[in-house]
Each structure stands twice: as C-alpha cells, then as structure tokens.
Amino acid sequence: MTAPHEDDVRNGNVKQPPQPQQERDLEGGGCCAGRRGRACRLAAVMVVVGAAVCACAAAVWLLLGPINLVQLVLVAAVAYLAASGGFHWLYVAALTAPRDIKALTRFICLKLQVRSHMKKNISIGEIFQQHAKKHPNKPCLLFEDEEWTFGQVEEYSNRVASVFASLGFKKGDAVAIFLENRPEFVCLWLGLSKLGVIAPLINFNLRQYPLVHSIKASNCTAVIFQRELAPAIKDIKESLPASVQLYQWHTGSASSDISAALGEKDLPQLLAAASPTPTTVVDKPAYDDPLLYIYTSGTTGLPKAAVISHARFEFIAAAISWLAGFKNSDRFYTPLPLYHTAGGVMTIGQALLYGCTVVIRKKFSASAYFSDVKKYKCTVGQYIGEMCRYILAVPPKQQDKDHTIRLIFGNGLRPQIWKEFVKRFNIPRVAEFYGATEGNANIVNIDNTVGAIGFVSRIIPSVYPLSIIKVDPATGEPIRNAKGLCIECGPGEPGVFVGKIIHNDPSRAFLGYVDKAASQKKVIHNVLRKGDSAFISGDILVADKWGNLFFKDRTGDTFRWKGENVSTTEVEAVISNVANYRDSVVYGVQVPGMEGRAGMVAILDEDSTLDLKAFAEGLKQSLPSYARPIFLRILKKVDMTGTYKLKKKDLQDEGFDPTNIKDRLYYLSSNGTYELLTEDVFSQINNGKIRF
Structure with missing residues (x-):
C-alpha cells in the first residue's frame, strides 16, 4: 500500500593502574575545577572581544554611516572566506544546490513511503495485491506475444501459494527457482512469498558444482526447474541432499506427460487444480522478513546468497524510482536476467510496487533492442554498459530515433561512448546508478552528468552517509591514521566506496549473506569514528569537486x-x-x-x-x-x-x-x-x- 501522497509527488579507541577511590575523587574534582576555570576565562575573553567588535561597529556607523559599515562587513567576510577556503565551499554549494535539493526532496518522499509500509508491516505480495484489485485488466508483464494482466499475475501467484501451502511449505523455507526469463518466473517467487517462503533465484547458466553449491548454500528444501534445464539438474541430482524436492515447470498442457525422470513433481498439473483465490496464512510474512536470495559472486569464491528482505526489495526498487524520476504511467523494457537485482528487483519492482507495465525478454538482442522498445511503446529502457556498446555496433538505421524512450537507466555505461549513444538514439536522460545487491552504498546520477554513477552532496553529506576511503592498492585493505580510523579521500583521489551501516533503517542496513562469516568480511569497523561500521564495496571510485562520483576499478579477486x-x-x-x-x-x-x-x-x-x-x-x-x-x-x-x-x-x-x-x-x-x-x-x- 503506497503513502497517501505518493502518486501526486511521484508524477510532477593504556589503561592507567587503578587508584584509590579518594585519590581519584580528588583528581576528578581538581580536573573539573580546572576545566571550569578555563571555560570562565574563555567566556571572559569572548565577551571582551565581542564588546570591542560592537564598539568598532558603532563607531563606523556613527562616523562613516551604515552603508560603509555594511561594505566593511562584506569585505571582511569575503576576506575571511577566501583565506579559510569557505568561499570555494560557497561556490560549490551554489552550483550543486539545485541537484542536491532535488535529490533531498525525492529522498524524503522515498523515506516517507518506506516508513509508511514499515509501520503497516506490509509485504510485497500485499502491495501488489492492491494494484491487482485496482486495475486487474491492466497489462503487468509483456513477454514475446504474451500479455499478463495484473489480475492474471495475482491469480497465478495465488495458485502457487495454494499448491505449496498444501504441500506443507511454511514461512522460512527456501524453494529455489531455476528458470529462464519469463512471466512465470516472477509469479512463482511472488506466490511463494505470500507464504513467507524464501525464493533463491539461481542463475540458469550455472552447471555442476557451482549449481550444487547455490542450492545447498541457501538451504533449499525444494527446487523448481524449467523443463529445458532438466539436463543440468540431472547432472547434479546425486549431489543434492535427498530431502530436496524437485518440481518441474514447463509450457506444456497440464495433462502433458513430459517427465524428466528425476522423481520430480509436475508443477503445471498441481497449479491447474489449485485455487486462484488468496490462501489463508496464519504466520504471515513481515516487512523485515527475507523475501529472496539473490546470488552475488564475491572475493571469497563461489556464489553467495545475498538476503533481500521485503523492506530491502522495496528500498531498491523505490529508490531508483524516486531518484531517477520514474512515473506510474511509464512502461519499462528490460532484457536483463531476472535472477539479478537490476532486472529482477529494480525493474520488476516497478510493476509490483507502482502498478507499471514491464516488458521482459528471454535474452538480450542488440539489433532488437530499439525495435522492441518501439513495438511495446516503452518509455523507460534498462541497460548494462556492455549492452550499450553492442547496440552501438549495430549498423545505423533511420529508425534509431523512432521510439518513445524518455529515459534509460542502468550501470556501466562507459564515458567514452556515453555521448555517442545518447546522440545517435536521441536519449533525453541517462540515470546511471551504482550499487551492490548485498550492499548499502547505492547512488544514482540524477542530473545527466556524463560518466557519473551518482554523487555525494558537498552541502549535506550526512543525509546519505557514504564515503570514499584510502586503501592499499595491492591488498585493498583500508589505510588508517594514528587514531586507527580510516582516511577519507579528497576530490580526485581514488579510493574504496563505503556506506555507513545504520540498523533498522532499510536505506542504511546491511543484511549481508546467508553465510554470516562471508557477511562479516564485507563490514569494516572504526571507519570515521570509534565504534561505527560500514559496508565496504570493494570498488574504487573517485569524486570530483562537485561531489560527482566516477567508477575506476574493482579490488580483490x-x-x-x-x-x-x-x-x-x-x-x-x-x-x-x-x-x-x-x-x-x-x-x-x-x-x-x-x-x-x-x-x-x-x-x-x-x-x-x-x-x-x-x-x-x-x-x-x-x-x-x-x-x-x-x-x-x-x-x-x-x-x-x-x-x-x-x-x-x-x-x-x-x-x-x-x-x-x-x-x-x-x-x-x-x-x-x-x-x-x-x-x-x-x-x-x-x-x-x-x-x-
């Protein structure tokens, strides 16, 4: 359920040896007395200086007039600012204020939406259900020649919930989804989420040990696999725990006999007999409960399952929506894999949270990108940097600019081809973003700055506490000062991007991985002050004097x-x-x-x-x-x-x-x-x- 105002805003640290108590008291009293004395002397000096300044100002007023006093004050202020560097700060602040005010306004709207849903303890499934009731016949997911309305997605996901509830699955269980891109991929995990069942989204390119690891790492009790991926499951079946149940999904009719001979159950048959109405759930999923496991490859080896809660899902999708300036009327195009955060959360989230229409594709095609965009009348397109290069490599056509795209968003668009890409395809805006699935250091380019992946405010950096810290280039370890704290980089200095961790705040929390030991490796302590902690991204960024951030490289293995x-x-x-x-x-x-x-x-x-x-x-x-x-x-x-x-x-x-x-x-x-x-x-x- 969205905040009441949402649609209107969206659219427009040598210990000392112990001392006797009496001695400590005497020392403490003497120390306090000393501090009081220094404070009194300082106050007296300030009073004298203040009186002198006022006397001088009065003299100037009487002898030279008020205009000269104002001029003198202005000259003194400018001289002070120039000598202290404050003048430069004012200059930077003046030029970046429009960007920062826009971002702050949108961030406040984002926080209000998240806070509203947090108070209501609402789940993603419940938010989507409201959109399905509001406009059941509106297209939700478009795929090839298929059109799935909000009502159809809701009914299919209800069938999924009904089937797995009848099979004994409950809140906290994990059922892996091993499917290629298609509408049912979303319906399956959405339906499972209504029971509080967590859905690990597995990369359908994985085979053998990495695939086994991904299933075991998330403690799966079952795996739903696509018929076309049955050979991959067959290769690893003997390596899976005997307790893992297998469910085959296919596009054949419910009566089709296309068993993979793996002892699996036919999911379409079960779904056909299930009720399309909402299932009554006693232990409902909560806002902070895990929703998905999305795998990310880190420096420690095999894919790790990052925990995406309902709250985290909403924050990721809502943050890009508010900051990039999406509209509820937008139609989105994504050819990205749905097992990744970019396509599966950021874009699919626009349909689930805001009732937008999303076009998905089985596999990316450079030559078909803009023809698809035109065919489906999309207004927002998603990319990763490699895609933009592939699209540019396609021979130019007269139809390159014949589309309705008003904005593209994604990550990895190289500065070297940025201008060429937007010029050739007439792209009004690029919302380049940066973020890690498991991290809290996420930013967005909201003002079309070429090559920038986002920014950190030079005026109010504390609003969204992110920093670039110095690291050893060979090891990637943070460099610390004499106090044991990390050292922030200045403009033009490359360093590792970190995000301050604030628990109970979806925008600053770090949920980490299912593997808690792996999670701790992504957290550093005593960053800018004693006792604080931050998520360390492992990516090298550099900031310019305006606070714009640019990606440089990755650290680690x-x-x-x-x-x-x-x-x-x-x-x-x-x-x-x-x-x-x-x-x-x-x-x-x-x-x-x-x-x-x-x-x-x-x-x-x-x-x-x-x-x-x-x-x-x-x-x-x-x-x-x-x-x-x-x-x-x-x-x-x-x-x-x-x-x-x-x-x-x-x-x-x-x-x-x-x-x-x-x-x-x-x-x-x-x-x-x-x-x-x-x-x-x-x-x-x-x-x-x-x-x-």
Missing part, C-alpha cells in the same frame, strides 16, 4: 565481464580439476574497447603436456561462458618467493602483450579453441578486429 561478476577463486578451482591439478592463477585484464576485464589464466606446464583442446572443452562443460578465461599464459616456472597475491598482481600488470611476455600466450577464438596469440593477433585485438 573478483572482476566483471559480460555484465557478470567473475570470482577468480571459483574459476581457479575448476581449472585445477580440468588441467589435472596444475597450479593456476586467474585474473582479469583490460581489453581495449571492452567493458570490465576479460578473464586470463596462467598455468604451470613445465613439461608442455597440457592438451589445449581438452582444456577448452573441459572449461566449456564446467563454466558459464562469461567465466571462461579469454587468454591463456603457459608458465614454465613460478616465483615462490613472493606472496600469491603479489604474483597475481605482477601477472595482471603484464597483461597479454606478446612483445613483452616470453611465455607462450593463447586466446579463446570464436570457434571455442585456444589459438596462439601472436603480435599480429594482439594488434587485431587492440584495433577491435578481433572481439570477444
């Missing part, structure tokens, strides 16, 4: 490629098995003209017996495409004198330039095999003739 976070630890573990347990080091390298970093692996192969063909095939079977190393370096020896991380950093700095590296280098060609990386190939990669 994770890099981003093809819109996905790639954990080097996870990839190294897979490669060790595929390469017969050879030593290997995985890292990300920059490729000219490409967003993020491409994976590169250095493998110790002293006797030159590594079978490259079998190696490539093994990686294809074990890793999703975005996690497979693009470059391969064959090492004949490993320097064991330094630490592992330092060696990795040295290899990363050397990159894949054959003119500077004596080891044999290979690249993953378009036919899926590793081929020799010569100077000519290196040149073609740099010139964009060979792309990945």
